[in-house]
Amino acid sequence: NAGVTQTPKFQVLKTGQSMTLQCAQDMNHEYMSWYRQDPGMGLRLIHYSVGAGITDQGEVPNGYNVSRSTTEDFPLRLLSAAPSQTSVYFCASSRETGTGDTGELFFGEGSRLTVL
């Protein structure tokens, strides 16, 4: 069981370039999300989705775009990379949304992005 798979693991971009971080999960989870992790800042939510066709903004959405065309995939697009987007990005999924019993987040291994 692969769980949450993120690609690429490492990426170096120049300022202004665009790219897509891929995330796929095989647990049939409805909830998927993207976080960035920076030293001293903890995990901050970028965007999340509660199901195919539904996305919403988190705490730090500017400069990022997402879509959710299938239950399995939740790609994160950087539209025009900036040095401030240098970070480690984590994709996470959970089985539950709504008012029911919540489920824990399952995380991928992370994608380390450097913007020069």
Place this chain on the structure above:
Amino acid sequence: EDQVTQSPEALRLQEGESSSLNCSYTVSGLRGLFWYRQDPGKGPEFLFTLYSAGEEKEKERLKATLTKKESFLHITAPKPEDSATYLCAVQERWGEQFYFGTGTSLTVIP
């Protein structure tokens, strides 16, 4: 305004020296509180979920407890392999987002 605050930021223990990590939260209604372990270069790994005040959960040398305002992660007789960053997160009753603290970096010295 921080919803989740963890303390201490860093903790160094001798092997076998028990201690506790703290996670305080300020959400209006708690749907769940989560503890994670994160090793360097890895994604967070789930440890526990706590739902209501008074609840406790244990796993090997770890025990998590919950009150109405905070949670503790007790580490009994830690070993060097327990060295990691421990993250706390909460989910509000009427929301879908998870709010994370900045973590406690634990180092256990042989």
